[in-house]
Amino acid sequence: MHYETHCGNRIKLLFWDGQGFCLYYKVLEKGRFPWPSVADGTARLTAAQLAMLWEGIDWRRPSWTSAPTRVA
Known part of the structure; x- marks a missing residue:
């Protein structure tokens, strides 16, 4: 995957799905994407972190909107 941000x-997310490249582009109307720190020119994210980043959620400090319920 390749990521690029502007402002x-x-x-922009470039993703190889095994058959070809997919290009995703998203603009937040409010706020900024919480970008990961880059080491050696590479940003590493888990699938969950990428999903949160794509939604504009600060994946570094996620918080529950309500506490999870416990199942017995």
Whole structure:
């Protein structure tokens, strides 16, 4: 995957799905994407972190909107 941001409120995601490349582009109307720190020119994210980043959620400090319920 390749990521690119511009002004912090836009993100492009280039993804190889095994048959070809998919290009995703998103602009946040409010706020900025919480971008990961880059080491050696590479940003590493888990699938869950990428999903949160794509939704504009700060994956570094996620918080529950309501506490999870316990199942007995």
